[in-house]
Amino acid sequence: MCSPVFASGFAINEQSVSGMGTGFAGRSSAAEDASTIYGNPAGMSRLKREQVTGGVTLLDAHTDINDARSSPNGGTNEGDMVPLIGIPMGYYVKPINEQWTLGVGAYAPFGLIADYEEGFGGRYFGSRNEVQVMTLQPTVSYAFNDKVSIGFGPTFNHITGSLESNLSMTQAAPDGDVKIKGSDTAFGYNIGILAQLTDRTRVGLTYHSKVDYTLEGHTKIDYALLGGQKKYDSSMEVTTPESVDLSLTHALNDQWTLYAGSTWTRWSRLKEIRAVNEGVPDALSGQFGEIREEQNWHDTWAHAIGASYQLNKQWVLRGGLSMDQAPTNNVNRSPRIPTGDRKILSLGTGWSPSDNLTIDLAYSYLKEEAVKVNNHNELGQSYSAEYENWANAFALGVTYRF
Template sequence: MYYRDPIFALIKSQVCQRMECLKTLCRCMQAVSPSNGLTGPPLLRALNTMHKTTLGFTVAMISTHLYAGGFALNEQGISGMGTAFAGRASAAEDAGTVYGNPAGMARLAGQQVTGGATFIDASTDISQASGRSSGSNDGDMVPFKAIPFGFYTRRLNEHWAIGLGAYVPFGLATDYERGFQGRAFASKSDAKVLTLQPTLSYAFNDRVSVGFGPTINQFAGSLESDLTLNPAIADSNVKVKGKDVALGFNIGVLASLTDTTQAGLTYHSKVRYDLDCHTEVATGAGTPAQLLSSNRYDCSLQVDTPESYELSVTQKLTDAWTLYAGTTWTRWSRMKDLSFSTENIRPARGGILAASLSGAIAGGLDWHDTWAYALGTSYRLDSHWSLRTGIRLDQSPTSNTNRSPRTPTGDRTIFSVGAGYDVSKELTLDVAYAYLKEESVDVSRANALASYSARYQNRASFLGVGATYRF
């Protein structure tokens, strides 16, 4: 859904160089069983080679998908959700402008508090599945999720305003059924960024204002895959967990071009996380201890969330009708390198395969910059009700060559409707619904021990509820 990772694309050159070693490895692994010994130079050499092509890069693969466009979330407001966030950088309708465009805070009167949550229900159809391992393809891999947010603004005088925001700009969750056929490439993912943003806004006059807010961001993730070392041995689980706190910033400008036209531009900075993480290995029943044993190892991982520019225009057509249009550019092409490092592991501690995890791993990604386009409108029905609708087109930064079962997403189209009800001058209630449908995409992954290919069709429903109180 809002969620993507490569493996062969990442290590293609290294795999080609070691293909003969991989063939030897596969023949040797077929002979491994609890009753077979693990002695002999050929097997030891093959297992050592495995580091760069299977288990080691499985861990790297687990990390890589975080760069995906689907990792970014739009759920930071309900009034904007009703118009598919078409006027997010230019509307400044409530305290959610702390995120949408901090310059808009200087346009809000008094003090305002905006809060709410978006509930996500996603489904996936998997067809034409095949792979080296047997298993199911239910497609029920995205758990029901709620994404909360909260914002506060206060206008100090005719020029200055302050604000505070708490929201989730990035996140993903996938949890395949036990026995999923592509489990070697994805079994479970749970990662999110929590952001706190104190913000300052200044209005030069009644036409132009600017805003700036540093962001304090906490990244936390837990990502898993299940490995079949041999059909006669139960799967082994590899999990990477880590977290870090890093700083970024948001900056924006808002201008009233005419009495009925507003334009806004917002920049969300790149944030780099240097995660102190650990790799947990849980071996399946029957796995020889000399090959791999359950243990926990320290590691480090570098993850970047990319910068983006958002430009939008709000045009008041009549006293009742308002039109919104917007576009967002995200610099996914910056994500060219992956840096992952594991502590030095002795074979006596975790087995031959665990020892081969030691050291640094680096690789390249083949992603491109993306554009999103949105168009929306609102209609003021009477003194209490406002009705909204919109459509959004969102490109994917990946292609069939670097898409995986962990985030099997493509270009998406989002349709939305919403309504606002003014209970009083102080209180407004908002509700919105959005339907997301993605193009059908093909997934094809392979490594020394597993392969998986399938066609995915994703869809999701979003229900948002929120409120704004003015005082």
Template sequence: MICRVFKTALALAIGAASSYSLAAGFAINEQSVSGMGTAFAGRSSSADDATTVFGNPAGMSRLKREQVSVGAAAIFAKTDIDDARGTFGGSNDGDMVPTVAVPMGYYVKPIDDKWTFGLGMYVPFGLITDYESGYAGRYYGDRSEVRVITLQPTLSYRINDQLSVGFGPTLNRIDGELTSAVLNPATPGRNDGKVKVKGDDTALGFNAGVLFELDARTRFGLTYHSKVDYKLEGDTTLSGSGFGPLAGTYDASLDLETPESVDFSVTHDLNDRWTLYAGSTWTRWSRLEEIRVENKGRLPATLSDIVEEQDWRDTWSYAVGAAYKLNPQWTLRAGLAYDQSPARNEFRSPRIPTDDRKIFSLGAAWSPNDDLTIDVAYSYLKEKDADINQVSASKGAYRATFQNSAHGLGAQMTYRF
């Protein structure tokens, strides 16, 4: 029983975090509020402000003035759990995701006609799920929290009037915490034990991009975000009478790769008022084949190397959007996106209760003068119903249908010097 408990507990929040961002897997899309208004359809080709440090480093070559962009997005998730059945009973309240704020900040400074420097800080992965006490699926997942914060210094170089390139190394800090309930065989469903896992690491990656300006009205962007290899070091705490002499705190480590992605988009200025966007993103979620955990301490040999299968698949997302310049001060935006889920039906659990999703976005930009722009955006996400059917000898059965939706609100200020 202890081995199975560890397998579940040490799946360090990577599935839990996937649930309710506006991107698939456990990625977060909200690195730009100006891009959020078009459902990120032109993320790698728009290059309208300093947030292009993330969207496409090569896009900094289009920015002729030193500028700062700062902002944040808030995500309000809602979940209804229907047709829930658990062997040992319990509640199914849903709405297990607290309101989460996602900050972002960027700085861009042209050096000369060719070179531009940029610096970005943003959150590419992470979120929180926190079920109520006594949740019926608590043996498959209780509370999870994970976040990655990235710092990216960047350079772009304009090769000629049409072609620019950009590159930036990324310094990534990940930390997470996870808890799970443990079934007490002596009193099933009562006097449960608890497993709590904490870990963190810092690792390097990079972002690179190419921007091709076909003419004054049309440009294409291609951005590559590298994978990042982490080795999370932390500890595992076992509490509750069911663990007997094994109760205590142990050193633990987990190797985790966040996946690489390729983003391609096109931006076309139809005329002086209308701009059209289209884009797609491929993410290599198939890197997450399994979770392999190493534990140290006075534990049985069966706990020294633990494997939990995930078998995620690569995904595609697609988006289209448009912007309308109402007057010199106001620009209105809208966008639609479709995002695939990497989780396969047979492995879906309360830690990953998601399926494919559709996103509708609206946005607006107000520029009272040439120096200042304030962007706001709203997104609505609706998922396909996600069915969970989990059975385990040590945790009983849990079956339910999750109906997930989310609202996102964002605000951003860009100031040009």
């Protein structure tokens, strides 16, 4: 299990607290506050006042590991490998005139962490991995009229990543470690269109581009049988996938609003994890010149429905249900990202003590289907287990209008 358990692969959903309350249904059509910069930049045209939105989500993830078997025999399977994670977000929107609106957002679109205990039974196939992506998105929207608007924002993305696993070539020798680290900055974009079909129905379409990274860093190999610690320059190519979100928002009346949405993500871009190390001696190049882990992920769909109820002028209540496919497969799934298809129940509320201030709260509960890991390598090491993941998320957001 990894930190972004509320989205497939290593994507993160938590870019909006108000959106989290409805299970991210209507992500590209709701445009309720400045977090629409991520959900649909065209939605900025609906915000008629200058405003700032900020928030944080806390993820509390848990894993049960059952029926674990490993070779060589031994090793623990505690399943407590994901620490409590905080995910921040912040947005600013300023209308310029009736047509043009400017904004900027900072958020985390991708990330994961899995940090197993020392002596973990599957340590030869992954003992620790972490990915963090932070994005800055300046954004502009243009309203053709009061019905249709478009929005566009280039994204400046910084990624840091690390992969660790244990190393042992004989059962008699103590374990060593292989640690790969790198970082890069790359560019992408976010584009969307928003259309008011009727007085009560709105539809939004958003495209988040792929981003190609080449993580430059180093690989450390610390193993007594190889003469201690060795360090090599390394590079690793990673592409975060494009996605398309289609959403619908429909106001039944002055109190009830319904939301629905589907998101397609092109996870099939991730065929393997491959680190190329420079300067490795010929005697070791076959094993350490390139370090590969097959992934063979597939594209995924996520679907969500939700509703909000305007209790009075100050309070709105929200709820939503989401279903999200996992991109992993039963052959290549490893302890690094042992996820399965998931269902998520979300609840939320918004409190507006004045016209200038709104405070949003949200809670989500996630439950994944049980999945199996079955790994082996040419050294005769193997690990198999059943993983069952669940998680809680708690979010707080504040919007202030000037």
